[in-house]
Amino acid sequence: MTKKEKIMAFISHKDYKPMNVREIMCVLSVPKQEKEKLALILDELEAEGIVYKNTKNRYAAIADTGFIKGIFYSKPKGYGFVITDDDNKFFINPSATKGAYNKDSVLIKITRKFEKSDDRCSEASIIKVLSHSSNSIVGLFKKERNFGFVIPDNKTFGSDIYISKKNSENIMNGQKVVVKIIKWPEGDKNPEGAIEEIIGFPDEKGVDIKSVIHEYGLPEKFSEKAELSALSFGDKVYTEQLDGREDFRKHLIFTIDGDDSKDFDDAVEIERTKEGFRLGVHIADVSYYVAENSVLDIEARKRGTSVYFPNCVIPMLPKRLSNGICSLNPNEDRLTLSVIMEFDSDGTMTNHKICESVICSKYRMTYNKVSDILDGNENLISEYAEIYDSITIMHELSSILRERRMAKGSIDFDFPEVKVKLDENGKAIDVYKYHSTAAHKIIEEFMLAANVCVAQQMFWSEIPFVYRIHEKPSPEKTAEFVRFISRFGFHLKGSRDNPHSGAFAEVLKQIKGTDKELIISKLMLRSLMKAKYSDENMGHFGLSFPYYCHFTSPIRRYPDLVIHRIIKEHLKYGIADNRYRFLKSFAAKAAKTSSEAEIRAMEAERDADDMKKAEFMSQHIGKTFHTTITSVTSFGIFCQTDFGIEGLISMVDLDDDYYEFDEKTLTLVGKHTQKTYSIGDELDICVKRADPTEREIDFVIESGEDNG
Numbered sequence: 001m002t003k004k005e006k007i008m009a010f011i012s013h014k015d016y017k018p019m020n021v022r023e024i025m026c027v028l029s030v031p032k033q034e035k036e037k038l039a040l041i042l043d044e045l046e047a048e049g050i051v052y053k054n055t056k057n058r059y060a061a062i063a064d065t066g067f068i069k070g071i072f073y074s075k076p077k078g079y080g081f082v083i084t085d086d087d088n089k090f091f092i093n094p095s096a097t098k099g100a101y102n103k104d105s106v107l108i109k110i111t112r113k114f115e116k117s118d119d120r121c122s123e124a125s126i127i128k129v130l131s132h133s134s135n136s137i138v139g140l141f142k143k144e145r146n147f148g149f150v151i152p153d154n155k156t157f158g159s160d161i162y163i164s165k166k167n168s169e170n171i172m173n174g175q176k177v178v179v180k181i182i183k184w185p186e187g188d189k190n191p192e193g194a195i196e197e198i199i200g201f202p203d204e205k206g207v208d209i210k211s212v213i214h215e216y217g218l219p220e221k222f223s224e225k226a227e228l229s230a231l232s233f234g235d236k237v238y239t240e241q242l243d244g245r246e247d248f249r250k251h252l253i254f255t256i257d258g259d260d261s262k263d264f265d266d267a268v269e270i271e272r273t274k275e276g277f278r279l280g281v282h283i284a285d286v287s288y289y290v291a292e293n294s295v296l297d298i299e300a301r302k303r304g305t306s307v308y309f310p311n312c313v314i315p316m317l318p319k320r321l322s323n324g325i326c327s328l329n330p331n332e333d334r335l336t337l338s339v340i341m342e343f344d345s346d347g348t349m350t351n352h353k354i355c356e357s358v359i360c361s362k363y364r365m366t367y368n369k370v371s372d373i374l375d376g377n378e379n380l381i382s383e384y385a386e387i388y389d390s391i392t393i394m395h396e397l398s399s400i401l402r403e404r405r406m407a408k409g410s411i412d413f414d415f416p417e418v419k420v421k422l423d424e425n426g427k428a429i430d431v432y433k434y435h436s437t438a439a440h441k442i443i444e445e446f447m448l449a450a451n452v453c454v455a456q457q458m459f460w461s462e463i464p465f466v467y468r469i470h471e472k473p474s475p476e477k478t479a480e481f482v483r484f485i486s487r488f489g490f491h492l493k494g495s496r497d498n499p500h501s502g503a504f505a506e507v508l509k510q511i512k513g514t515d516k517e518l519i520i521s522k523l524m525l526r527s528l529m530k531a532k533y534s535d536e537n538m539g540h541f542g543l544s545f546p547y548y549c550h551f552t553s554p555i556r557r558y559p560d561l562v563i564h565r566i567i568k569e570h571l572k573y574g575i576a577d578n579r580y581r582f583l584k585s586f587a588a589k590a591a592k593t594s595s596e597a598e599i600r601a602m603e604a605e606r607d608a609d610d611m612k613k614a615e616f617m618s619q620h621i622g623k624t625f626h627t628t629i630t631s632v633t634s635f636g637i638f639c640q641t642d643f644g645i646e647g648l649i650s651m652v653d654l655d656d657d658y659y660e661f662d663e664k665t666l667t668l669v670g671k672h673t674q675k676t677y678s679i680g681d682e683l684d685i686c687v688k689r690a691d692p693t694e695r696e697i698d699f700v701i702e703s704g705e706d707n708g
Contacts, residue, residue, distance in 0.1 A: 004041050011051055011061050018058035047131050049107065067107045067127055074102040076155040082108050082124060089121055096125035099185070102156045103133035136178045136196055137161065138215040140693075143173040150179045150193060153211060153693060161193040171195055176207055178214045205426045208611055208692060209309050216604040218307055218314050225295045230320035233289050237325075237333040237358065241288075244572075246357045248338065253282060254363035254387055255328055256370055256443050263315075264328040265553045267336075267361045268446055270393050276344040277397045281450040282359050284326045285335040286554040287564040290317065297561075301590070304597020306556035309608045310420045310428075315556070322555045330364040337564055339450040339551075347400040352453050356568060363387060370439035395438060398445040405448070409502025409544040411528075413521060418644035420612040428616035433644045447552045448543070455547035458567065459537050463575050464583035465566060466559045466591050468550045469538040470531040472499060481527040487665065488516050501544040504528075518628060519679035523666075532598075533559050533591035535584065559594045562587070610695040613645045617690035617697050624702050629681045632668055634661040637677050639685055639699055647697035649685065654701070 001009070010016065010028060019027070021039055030038050042059055045051040049069035051059050062069065070090070074080035078094030080102075090108055100106050107130060112123040137157060139150040148168035150161040153176075161179055171177060176199040183192040199214065200207040213220060222230075253269040269280040290296045300316050307314040315322050328334050338357040342350050363384065373380045373391055381388055406412060421430040436444075451468070458465045473481075475497045482492045490510055493503045504524060511517045528542060533550075540548040554560040566583060569575060575583065627639035630646060637649040651659060657670035659677070668677040685699040 003037075004044070007038070007041055008045060008050060008061075011045075011059060012063070016061070018054065018056075018060040020057050020059070024059070047105075049105065049130050052107065052128070062107070067109055068124070069105065069107055069130070072097070072100045072102065072104045072106045072126065074100070074156045074158055078158075080156075081121070082106060082126070090124035091121045092124060092126060098126035098129060100126050100129050101132060101158055101184075101191075102154070103135065105130040105133075132181065132184050135217050136180050136214060137193070138176065138178055138199070138211045140202070141168070141171050141173065141175050141177045141195070143168065143171070149190070150177060150195075154215060155694070159190050162190045163193055163195065167194040171198060172201075175199070175201055176211050202693070206311070208615075209311060209426070209608055212309070212604055212608045212611065213314065215607075216600055218600075218604060219299075219303060220314065222299055222318050223295065226299045227318055227320070229294065229296050230289075230318040230324075233321070233325050235324050237335055241335065242358050244356060245335070246338065246355045248280065248282065248336075248357050249333060249360040251280065251359070252387060252390060253280065253359050253361050254365050254390075255330070255361050256365045256367060256439060259366050259368060262313075262319075263322040263326070263555050264361070264364070265555045266443070266447065267328045267359060268394065268443070270390050270397065272393055273342065275342070275350065276346075277342070277393065279341045279343065279397065279446060279449070280338060281341070281446055281552070282328070282336040282338045282357065283450070283552050283560075283564075284328055284555055285337050285356065285564065286317070286321070286326050286561055287337075287568060288335050289321060289326060290561060292565060296321070300558055300561060301593065304558050304594050305601045307601040307604055309605065310612050311422050311426050316558065317555060326555055328359070328361050330361045333358055333360050337567065339453055341449060341453055343397065343401075345400075347397070347404040349449070349453065352457070354454060354457065354567060354571065356571070367437055367439040367443075370442070371437040374438050394442050394446075398438075398442040401445040401449060402441060405445070405544070406505065409500055409505050411501050411505050411508065411524075411542045411544075413508075413525060415521070416644070418609070418613075420609060420616065422612070428612040431613055431616050431643050431645055448545075451549050451551050452545050452547055454551045454563070454567065455537070455545075455549035458549070458563070458570070459547050461570060463566060463570050464535065464580060464587040465537075466549065466563050466587050466594070467534050467537045468531060468540060468548050468559070469534045469536075470540040470542045470548075471529045471538060472541050473528050477527040481523060483664070484523055484666070485520055488520070490516075490520065501541050505544075515680060518630070522630060522679065532595040535587040535591050557594070558597070559590060562590045562594075607695055611692045614690045614695055614697050615692040617645060617647070617687055618692065620687050621690065622686060624684055624686050627683050627685050627699070629677060629679050629683065632661070632666050632677060632679055634663075637668065639683055645697065647685070647687070647690075647699040649683075649699045649701060653688070653698075 070082035070084040080092045082090045107127045108124040139152040148163040178197040179193040255264045255267045267282045303316045306316045340353045416433040625641045631638040640646045659668040684702040688700045689698040
C-alpha cells in the first residue's frame with residue numbers, strides 16, 4: 001500500500017473524525033521531516049475531490065461530507081451547470097458560483113432537489129473550486145499603455161484576462177491570440193495570463209478556423225517521432241506481410257466515397273448466389289501499422305477521432321498513413337480486415353466470416369457517380385461496365401437490408417446535412433442542404449451490417465470489447481414527448497417506461513409529409529439519449545440492434561482501431577487470462593475517452609460551421625428570407641432558412657405584444673392579441689445581425705408578416 005493509499009484508507013475509516021495535519025501526523029506516526037510530504041499528499045487528494053479541507057483546516061472524506069464533485073459549465077449570463085461523474089446535472093445560480101470558471105473541477109452542495117419525475121434540474125451551490133481548467137483560451141488582444149487584456153472568444157469563460165506589459169510585448173492590438181492562465185484571481189480581480197501563441201488578425205485567411213482549433217485544444221501537428229514512424233512503413237505491401245491472410249486481390253472490389261475524400265477506410269464487393277447474396281466488406285487494417293502503445297497509438301488515443309472543418313481536417317493519424325499505406329487506394333495492394341457475409345433473398349444473414357486479408361481495389365467510385373449510374377447515365381454505365389452489375393446488385397441488397405431494418409423498428413430521421421462552401425480565401429460564399437442518395441444508402445447499410453456482425457460475434461465470444469450503444473430514453477422524456485404529440489392527435493404505442501424503438505419509428509411514418517413533421521421529428525430527437533461508446537453491450541435503441549459497434553472506420557476513429565486489435569488477437573491466439581483483465585480495463589478506458597473525444601470533435605465542428613454560417617449571413621444584412629420555426633424558448637424564437645441557416649428572433653424584437661412562453665405546448669402567446677408562434681410555423685424574416693466571432697445570427701420578423 002502506498003503512502004497515499006494509507007492516508008486515504010485512514011481518512012475513510014468509519015471511526016475517523018476530521019483532523020488537521022498535525023493530528024494526522026500524530027496518529028499515523030509521521031516523522032516531522034515528512035510533514036511537507038504529508039501536506040502535499042493531502043493537497044493532491046483534495047484536488048482530486050477525494051478529501052475535503054474545511055475552514056478549520058481539518059480533513060474529511062468527501063463521501064462523509066455530503067458534497068459532490070463535478071465539472072462546472074458556465075453560461076454567458078453568469079449562471080451555469082455542474083455535471084457529475086455519474087451524469088447528474090445541477091443548476092448553479094450566478095450568486096452561487098464561488099468564482100468558478102468554465103470547466104473548473106468543483107465541489108457542490110445540493111440546495112434544492114427535485115425528483116426526476118418532476119423533469120427539473122436540481123439546484124446546488126459551489127462550495128469549493130478544486131482545480132481550474134488547464135485549457136488555453138483564445139481571444140482578441142487589446143493593448144493599453146502599460147498592460148493588455150484578452151477578450152475570450154468563448155463568452156462562457158466569464159471575464160477578460162489581464163496581460164502584464166512584460167507578457168504583452170511584440171503583440172499587436174487586435175490580434176487573435178492563445179493565452180494561458182498563470183494566476184487565478186481571488187475576489188473580484190481578473191485572472192492573469194501569458195500569451196502562448198499569436199494566431200493572427202481576425203480577417204486573415206484561416207485565422208477563424210485556427211481559433212476554433214486552439215479553443216478546443218485540438219493538436220494540429222504530430223510529433224516528429226510519430227511522423228517518422230508513419231514514414232517507416234513505406235507505401236507498398238510486401239509478400240512477407242501476407243502470411244496467414246486470405247487473398248482477395250483478384251476479386252472485383254471497389255470503394256465508394258465522397259468526391260473530396262482523401263482516405264478510404266472501406267471497400268466492398270458482391271455476388272449473387274443461389275440462396276441470395278454474398279457481400280464482402282473490407283476495412284483497412286490500420287492496427288497492423290499502429291501497434292498497441294506505440295508512439296502512433298498514443299497519438300491516436302489522445303486525438304480519439306479525426307475532426308472535420310469546412311476547409312481542413314485534423315486527422316487522427318499522420319497523412320502518410322491515413323492517405324497512404326492504410327488508405328484503400330485503387331490499384332494498390334492493401335492489408336485489410338474483412339467481413340464476408342451471406343444473406344438469403346429476404347436479407348437474413350445465414351453465414352459469415354471475419355478474417356485478415358489483402359485486397360486490391362479496382363475502382364475509386366464516388367457517391368455521385370454511383371447515383372448517376374443507378375439513375376441510368378449511359379456514359380457512366382459504359383465507362384464502368386465491369387462493375388455495373390455489382391452496383392445494381394448492391395442497390396438491390398441494400399434496399400432489402402434497409403426495408404428489413406425499418407420493419408424491425410429502426411428510427412430514421414431524414415434531416416439533410418447542411419454544407420458550407422468556401423472560396424480560395426476561406427470565406428463562406430454559399431450554404432446549401434445536402435441530401436443522401438441511393439449510393440449513400442448502399443454504403444450505410446453495408447457498414448451497419450458489418451458492424452452488427454462483428455459486435456454479435458465478439459459478444460458471444462465473451463471477450464473484452466468496445467461497443468457503440470444507444471440507451472433507451474428516460475420515462476420522463478418519453479412521457480413529455482407523448483404529452484406533446486397527443487395535442488396533434490398522434491400516439492406512441494406501448495409502455496412509457498420501457499418503450500420500443502418501433503413505436504418512435506411508427507410516429508415518424510405517421511407524420512411524414514404533414515405540416516407537423518418538423519416539429520415532432522425535432523422533439524423526438526431531443527427526447528432520445530445520445531449514442532456513446534461502452535465496454536458493456538447495451539444494444540442500440542435508435543437502430544433497433546441488440547449488438548452494435550464501430551468497426552468500419554479505423555483511420556478516423558480510435559474505437560474502431562481498438563477493436564481491430566482485439567478481434568485479430570482473438571482470431572489468431574485467443575485471449576489469455578492476464579490479457580483478458582488488461583483488455584477489459586483498457587476497453588473501458590478507451591470507451592470513455594473516445595466518447596469524450598467524439599463530443600469535443602462534434603462541438604468544435606459545430607462551432608466552426610456556425611462561424612462560417614454567420615460569416616455568410618453577414619453579407620446579407622437587411623435581406624429577407626423565408627424561414628420555418630425550429631424552436632420556441634422563453635427568450636425567443638429560432639428560425640431556419642430554406643437553405644439550412646438558423647437564427648434567433650429575440651423576445652425584445654417581438655415588440656407588437658407582450659409574449660408569454662407556454663412550456664407545455666412550446667409556444668409563445670401574445671397576451672393581448674393571442675397571436676401564437678409554434679414550431680413548424682413559417683415566417684418571412686430580415687437578417688438583423690450576424691457575428692462570426694460570437695457565432696450568432698439575429699433575425700427580425702419582416703414588417704407586414706402576420707401570424708395571427
